[in-house]
Amino acid sequence: MSADDFIVTPWHVEGDIDYDKLIKQFGTEKISSELLERIKGITGQDHFMLRRGIFFSHRELNIILDEYEKGNKFFLYTGRGPSGHTHIGHLVPWMFAKWLQEKFDVNMYFQLTDDEKFYSKPNLTLEDTKKFAYENALDFIALGFNPEKTKIIINTRNIQTLYPIAAQVAKKINFSNTKATFGFTNETNLGMIFYTSLQSAPCFIEDKPVLIPLGVDQDPHFRLTRDIAPKIGKQKPALIHNIMIPSLEGPGGKMSASDEKSTIYTTDSPAEVKKKINKHAFSGGQLDIEQHRKLGGNPDIDVSYQYLRIFFEPNDDKLKTIYEDYKSGKLLSGELKAILIEKINAFLAIHQENREKAKNQIDQFLFENK
RNA sequence: GGGUUCGUAGCCUAGCCUGGUAGGGCGAUGGUCUCCAAAACCAUCGAUCGUCGGUUCAAAUCCGAUCGGGCCCA
Numbered sequence: 062m063s064a065d066d067f068i069v070t071p072w073h074v075e076g077d078i079d080y081d082k083l084i085k086q087f088g089t090e091k092i093s094s095e096l097l098e099r100i101k102g103i104t105g106q107d108h109f110m111l112r113r114g115i116f117f118s119h120r121e122l123n124i125i126l127d128e129y130e131k132g133n134k135f136f137l138y139t140g141r142g143p144s145g146h147t148h149i150g151h152l153v154p155w156m157f158a159k160w161l162q163e164k165f166d167v168n169m170y171f172q173l174t175d176d177e178k179f180y181s182k183p184n185l186t187l188e189d190t191k192k193f194a195y196e197n198a199l200d201f202i203a204l205g206f207n208p209e210k211t212k213i214i215i216n217t218r219n220i221q222t223l224y225p226i227a228a229q230v231a232k233k234i235n236f237s238n239t240k241a242t243f244g245f246t247n248e249t250n251l252g253m254i255f256y257t258s259l260q261s262a263p264c265f266i267e268d269k270p271v272l273i274p275l276g277v278d279q280d281p282h283f284r285l286t287r288d289i290a291p292k293i294g295k296q297k298p299a300l301i302h303n304i305m306i307p308s309l310e311g312p313g314g315k316m317s318a319s320d321e322k323s324t325i326y327t328t329d330s331p332a333e334v335k336k337k338i339n340k341h342a343f344s345g346g347q348l349d350i351e352q353h354r355k356l357g358g359n360p361d362i363d364v365s366y367q368y369l370r371i372f373f374e375p376n377d378d379k380l381k382t383i384y385e386d387y388k389s390g391k392l393l394s395g396e397l398k399a400i401l402i403e404k405i406n407a408f409l410a411i412h413q414e415n416r417e418k419a420k421n422q423i424d425q426f427l428f429e430n431k
Numbered sequence: 432g433g434g435u436u437c438g439u440a441g442c443c444u445a446g447c448c449u450g451g452u453a454g455g456g457c458g459a460u461g462g463u464c465u466c467c468a469a470a471a472c473c474a475u476c477g478a479u480c481g482u483c484g485g486u487u488c489a490a491a492u493c494c495g496a497u498c499g500g501g502c503c504c505a
Contacts, residue, residue, distance in 0.1 A: 183500090248501065311469070322459085344468040353466070364468085395466045 069278050071243060074305055080117055080277075087280055089118040089302065099126060104164035109375045110157050110303070118277060120287070121299040125272050129165065135270040135299075137161055138263045140172035140214075143193035144182055147200040148324045149405070150306035153372060154274045157303070159204050161274065162211070169211040170263045170428070171201055176216045177260070180252035191217065195423075200327050202426055203415035212428040214266075216259060221430040223262040230265075231258035233289040242281045261286040264298040277302035306371060307364055311343030327416065331406040338365065338402050339395075345387075346394030357390035358397075365394070365401040373404040 067076030069083060084091050092111065096119075101107040103126065110116050125135050139158050141151060155171075162169050175190040182190075194215050201213065216223065239245055239254055260282050264271050273283060280302060287297040308323040322341055325334060345363030347353035360366040366387060374380045383400065386392035 247503095309468090339467065342468060344466095346465085346467065346469095348465065350466050393466045394468070398467060 069305070071279055071281050074278050078305060080114075080304060083277065084118050087118075087277070089120050089277075089280065089300070092117055092119055092122070092301075096123060099123075103129070106164065108157065108160050109377065110153070110371075112377075113370060114304070115153065115371050116157060116274070116301050116303050118302040119300060120280075120283075121297065122272065122301055125270055125299045128270055133270070134165070134167055135272050136168040136170065136267050138170045138172070138266075138271050138273050138298075139275055140174060140260070140263075141197050141201075142174045142178045142181075143190050143197045144178040144185065145193060147197050147327045149327065149368075149372065150324075151197075152200070152204065152327070153306055154276060154303050155201055155204055156372075158274045159206055161272070162207060167210065168267065169206060170214055170266060171198075171206075171211065172214045172216070172260070172263050173197060174216050174256075174260060176252065177256045180250055180256060187217070191215075198423060198426070199416045199419040200412075202419035202422055203327075203412055205415070206426075208422065208425045211426060213423075213426045214263060214428045219428050219430055222266070222428070223259055226262040226265050227255075227258040229293045230261045230286070230289055231255060233292045234258060234285055238285060238288075242285055257282055257285055261289075264290070265293075265295050270296050271298045273298055273300045275300065275302060276305060278305065304371075307343075307367055309337060309341045309343065309364055311362075311364060325405065327409065327412055329409065331409070334405050334409065335402050338398050338405070342398060342401075344394040344398075346397075347390075350393065353393060354390040358387045358392070358394060360384050360387045363387065363394070363397065365397050368401055369404065373401065373408060 067078045067083075068074065069078060069087075081091070092114075097107060097111055100111065129135060137158050139154055141147075158169060161167070173194040175187065175194045178190040178193070179185055179187045198213050198215075214223070234257065236245075236254070239257055243253075243257070245254060264273070264283075264286055275283075280300065283298055283300055290297045309325070310323040322337070325337055329337070343362070343364045345359030345361065345366065347356050347358065360383075366383065369380060369383060374383070383392065383397065387397055
């Protein structure tokens with residue numbers, strides 16, 4: 062694989078991703094400065110994840126805004142495949158979704174695809190994926206969603222509601238569509254093949270336009286959904302995409318829930334966070350102090366800096382100072398890591414407290430079949 | 432229902448024909464080096480060879496049964 066090659070699919074992400082190329086490849090639209098201004102005008106705020114290009118691409122977000130300005134509300138939908146514990150990379154689209162809910166005052170549906178992870182992970186039982194679904198739900202709730210306007214859908218629990226919609230969808234998708242989109246082969250089990258219609262179902266759960274914040278690697282699922290929406294008399298879902306969150310081990314690839322070392326979990330203790338960052342976070346520093354002072358570090362490939370940019374340092378001025386100090390060589394990699402460790406642990410202290418409280422709130426968030 | 436193929440450490444895999452209780456790669460862990468990380472180098476851990484039984488002095492290896500996965504045909 063040459064330096065500028067990269068792969069982004071729902072099941073595999075690899076290489077150094079060129080997001081401008083990816084936009085062309087996927088046929089999405091870049092979030093333009095005009096669109097940013099428009100969002101700022103409506104919400105009165107430009108979220109740092111938009112400003113910094115963490116959310117960089119979309120499909121028909123402008124139409125969602127057109128309708129909104131005419132007084133037609135949309136709703137939000139995102140989800141998670143519960144194959145393991147929640148890590149901080151998962152929180153990026155959820156946290157952004159929470160901001161959207163707050164600013165636009167809209168309903169939110171969060172789908173936990175316990176069936177799909179059971180189908181796709183040979184070693185996981187349905188009991189396992191249900192357990193992770195519950196664990197993941199706690200992290201989602203802990204971010205502060207409005208219980209009046211937020212519902213968590215668990216596939217095996219809410220199949221009664223999802224199935225009639227999924228049936229509409231399934232009839233319009235044939236085998237060659239799914240094969241081409243997801244790389245299915247003759248080894249693929251039947252559950253996987255049907256599954257995309259279940260992932261589409263929440264898009265049509267309300268008779269309103271839907272906006273889906275999600276990692277760009279998941280876009281292909283909704284390309285299919287967008288194709289069939291008009292065929293079943295529905296509006297195409299709009300999407301807003303975030304970049305892949307790098308693993309601790311470095312650029313090229315996203316943070317994986319299954320690789321313990323390269324992942325910060327939401328349940329990690331302060332000591333674990335410190336150890337993981339210090340021992341594993343890929344740095345953009347130089348070989349030794351002397352060279353670092355002279356040549357300066359490279360924040361653009363430094364995972365610690367990237368985590369601050371993506372999630373943990375919303376203050377632009379502070380981030381800029383860190384960027385410049387690191388680039389000039391004034392700030393050492395170890396010192397940069399110390400800043401990140403403190404930020405993560407401060408965040409997790411609050412998050413873990415909210416996560417505990419979520420155990421008592423979960424019932425009011427679970428979607429009830431009608 | 433018929434056929435076929437596979438099952439060896441977390442993952443991939445050699446060995447099976449020609450029996451003598453397993454070898455490699457990746458990963459993991461530790462160390463050197465570095466302000467850290469990475470890279471590089473050094474070292475270490477890790478496998479009752481799917482399960483049960485049979486043959487044999489001796490079975491991952493031969494035989495039987497069984498469980499599990501894949502594919503083809505019906």
